[in-house]
Amino acid sequence: IFQPIIQSESTLRVTYVVIGLKSSLELNIQALFVLYYTYIDYNEYDMSKFEPCSYKRHGAYFLLILFTLFFLLGFVGNVLVLWVIVCGVRLKSMTDVCLLNLAVADLLLVCTLPFLAHQAWDQWRCGDAMCKLVLGIYNIVFYCGIFFICLMSIDRYLAIVHAIYAMRARTRSYGMIAAGVTWMAGFLASFPDNLFLQEECMEFRHFWRVFSVFKMNVMGLFVPLLIMGFCYSQILWRLMSSQTSKKQAIRLVLIVVIVFFCCWVPYNIASFFKALELLGVYTECASSQAIVLALQVTQAVSYSHSCLNPILYVFVGGKFKKHLIRLINQSPCKMCRFIKVLLPQDRARGSVYSQTSSLDERSTAV
Secondary structure, three states: OOOOOOOOOOEEEEEEEEEEEEEOOOEEEEEEEEEEEEEEEHHHOOHHHHOOOOOOOOOHHHHHHHHHHHHHHHHHHHHHHHHHHHHHHOOOOHHHHHHHHHHHHHHHHHHOHHHHHHHHHOOOOOHHHHHHHHHHHHHHHHHHHHHHHHHHHHHHHHHHHOOOOOOOOOOHHHHHHHHHHHHHHHHHHHHHHHHHHHOOOHHHHHHHHHHHHHHHHHHHHHHHHHHHHHHHHHHHHHHHHOOOOOHHHHHHHHHHHHHHHHHHHHHHHHHHHHHHHHOOOOOOHHHHHHHHHHHHHHHHHHHHHHHHHHHHHHHOOHHHHHHHHHHHHHOOOHHHHHHHHHOOOOOOOOOHHHHHHHHHHHHHHO
């Protein structure tokens, strides 16, 4: 047994004493001899390397304003989508079911932003139970929102590329089944993260943090990009080969892919470097501080996607805008009529939502 003994402040004298254990009926402890003395002069070493790394709250006031703005825009936009789909469109096709569930997932996600805004401004003061509830909802709807975007891509692919053959598959019943499977897939994908919230073992938590980051890179970025890349490439090929002019629709398809790429790729890259830091690849304090700052900025950018989804997938559709204006005119709330001023003009009639809806009507007529 080696026992260190500190004998001065500026000089550390470590004395290792070997203690032999002698056992018969009772233990007799006897020190045998002193091995050696070691002297370390701390003035010869840079002790700043051993100081704990401090993390500053960069732009806490800015993040508070940004999260509040995202919450207001996302809440209003997604509530309008739910209002129109439930009261106006009334779930006539698989497209409507996908849009409804995407709006629900985005709405739940933006409802967690006030809590995250408070955490960015100050320490978490809502208790452990509320923390687990908010983060649990966030983890589930995070994957569900991305999976519903993939489902929307598949639905658009079937509606435009295989319009006649997909008539029976793109019904409301199959849409509800697909939505249920998507919610279950999002729950299963978030299960390790929610399990990590309950885990107290530090080594186990460290493993799950690294695993969760790599899982998010694969299931939250690479797989959706592959699905969207295949579906929208086929859609673009069909639109470009058609005789009618589809420039607005092609432009919207490109915008959907570019917005998804810009919102989620930076956050996944920053999370990947965080995983490398947890694995010990990056150990410098400056690198750790840069990764934390990058995560704060890119995560805020990724939250904006929940505000842009209603615009990209719904608001630019002429049919949706017609239902929204009708509901606003029928509503007794006069303040709601100001929303008509904020709606896009009729020039954006080439949305894929309008095309899929018109295809549904044509398929029904056929």
